[in-house]
Amino acid sequence: MIKTNPIIEFEQFLSLVKGLKEFKSKTGKRYKVISLDGSILSFLRETGEEWKLDLRKAHQAYLELQHFKTIDFKPYVPRRQSPALGLLLTVGLLKN
Structure with a gap:
């Protein structure tokens, strides 16, 4: 995936x-x-x-990670x- x-x-x-009402996982699971x-x-x-998801941590992961497999987000x-x-x-x- 590419940033x-x-x-x-x-x-x-x-x-x-x-503005999001919902979003999906990479495998299609829905989150409302x-x-x-x-x-x-x-x-x-x-x-x-x-x-609950800490968006500061998700943002930090986006900035720091080079590879975007689910496991890479664990830390x-x-x-x-x-x-x-x-x-x-x-x-x-991210895009494929």
């Missing part, structure tokens, strides 16, 4: 996420956005379970790797 904006500032990244509180994105998994967003990758794909910051 489309490798030096994006956090505020610009946040503005891309603000509940709220955005500061830098914390709350969303529902397909199971109905609510999860940044443990247990939230797939949603983080899906979010970056949905907002257009």
Whole structure:
């Protein structure tokens, strides 16, 4: 995968996420956005379970990583790797 904006500032990244109602993982799992509180994105998994994602950590991963496999996100967003990758794909910051 290729970064489309490798030096994006956090505020610009946040503005891309603000309008989302849902996003998908790379494998097609849907996540429904509940709220955005500061830098914390709350969303529902397909199971109905609510999860939170620290967007500052997802942004940091985007800036620092060179490879974008789900496992690469683990040091940044443990247990939230797939949603983080899906979010970056949905907002257009990564392309195949």
